[in-house]
Amino acid sequence: MQNLIKNGALLTDDAWVLIEDDSTNIAENTAAILPLPRYLALNEANNLPTRVGVWLNDEQMADDVADLLDKVELVALHFPKFADGRSFSKARLLRDRLGYQGEIRAIGDFLPDQVDYMARCGIDAFACRNEQEARTALSMLDTFSIHYQGDVSQSALFQQR
């Protein structure tokens, strides 16, 4: 994918390919991020690509992938529009509840201004809409040095006061 921010840097050589739907062809040796139903079908047929991730649409919940988290390198959360905040909670559930350690990637329609909150919820890779936004996003990753609430990597401020 293009315009990807990962580990606090802009990546130019990301190997992952987003498979949009069931009909998209998967070339051999592709690191493929599959829609959940496609993942389940290929898994059933014992035909998964060697490097595999799965993406959730807005209606699919963290629990829907609970059983396959130890088999996927990456879970992508799709933002249908930036105002749809469900994926913030899904990311937290993936990290805090289900203990997922792999990559959680934001895909779809989100704003650079949201990556700070996303990172605090456990999203650690961001497929931005274009290069300019990726650069802006990079600069906005640590907008706030103080956080009142606990998050996936820090305890609440009141525990430090």
Add this chain to the structure above:
Amino acid sequence: MYVYDSFDQKVVDERVAQFREQTERYLDGQLADDEFLPLRLQNGLYIQRHAPMLRIAVPYGLLSSKQLRKLAELTETYDKGYGHFTTRQNVQFNWPALEDVPDILAGLADVQMHAIQTSGNCIRNTTTDQFAGVLRDEIADPRPWCELIRQWSTLHPEFAFLPRKFKIAVNGSTNSDRAAVRFHDIGLELVRNDAGELGFKVFVGGGLGRTPLVGQEVRDFLPGIHLLSYLEAILRVYNLLGRRDNKYKARIKILVKALGVEAFRDKVEAEWAHLKDGPATLTEAEIARVAEHFVDPAYENLADADAILAQQKADHPGFAQWLDRNVYLHKKPGYAAVTLSIKKLGYAPGDCTADQMRSVAHLADQFSFGELRVSHEQNLILADVRQDQLLELWEAAKLVGFATANIGTLTDVICCPGGDYCALANAKSIPIAESIQAQFDDLDYLYDLGDLDLNISGCMNACGHHHIGNIGILGVDKKGEEFYQVSLGGDSGQNARVGKILGPSFNAEDIPAVVDKVIQVYTENRQPEEAFVDTVERLGLDPFKERVYAKSH
């Protein structure tokens, strides 16, 4: 009141820097209108009919005189020299220029204020009783809990893009509910359990707007230390399951109604089972740290000044009326809480000029430890006034025009900005308030009518809380013309009730006469000491309908 430490200050300072950068990017064309929208909204900035509108947070209605003076200065520098106190205890500037907003926010940060999350689909300013901390019948002071909620909800990373706005209110009084907790997304009522421990009764799913609903109890006792983890559980369930396909069905009340309160509660409890005792669990040390900021001011040891007041009342009949309507009992002997009426005929309820702000700030310094509160009735409160200084305060307040002795009466109208200012309005609301105030200008008659809330909203969004006015007036649009629907019997308090619509709507000119007829039915039928809302409850709507809609002969 709560005083920022270096952490709190840093949060608001960094927020100002962030918004300055966002505004620059927008003016530069790098951010589209619809993308800037949620970002500016989360900083309180709307684009209204005439200009942007900036809503500034007044956390749970508490202000220092220094902050009020700063508001006066900012509105003179960047606006038209007045502000507007809202029904949610906040303050609005109606005409700032977009380019100036970062500087306004920086000015606010200088006095420990901000506009964070005063609009947008996020957790809004938490509200409470304007007499919090000085009430005789209080279980505990709600303000430390409001501040804990303020800090927890400020820039919460998970809940900034909810399906819709989210409002929390806290009440600590046993006998009254001035915070209207049953009409909030979450209402918290301070209670003690049998073991004497402090906690909350939790209501969810109340609200006004298009679908007015009374909140339902989801928990009868939540220990204080679990407050934040429980709020997280509710918010998470809502964030994941609340409707996002239709903004009129997106509030949590619709989710609670659709699932039924039992199923909703089960989901919250299931989520909370994971969060309970987790990292969001408050410590006694943190509760104590915040509560420290709300300890009593340096009260003198006084006795109630009954004899002096009796004499002063005899000498000054106007003062007697003012004591009766505008002065409230205080927990500390020798003190009283005073409501300054800032509503004036010909001005929007809640409007306050920079000069008036400075006058109130001065009165607060002189009489009430330099602090004041904003009430949801859009008045200002001095909460800690010595009883033996009440006469002096009354005289001073009269000079600046804040001593109208009408608090809680029919002319102490709650009213939204309406069609004169608001882009969403169906009809004007301020002229309606004025016509009623002009019709009922006889104070003795008003006193005789007693407690009576009249609330006016210019559209279904119900910013004027018309559903819970004893008399509610709603602006409606009929084929491009402004009409008004009248409802009776709403109650925001412990007997939470949504008013019932009287019948077909009226022209603006007819409203004073309609209200007059409603009042006549009340005065003819009331029992001794019976308040208006109780008479409506006892009689039902029929006698009111008959009078109001009778054909004239």
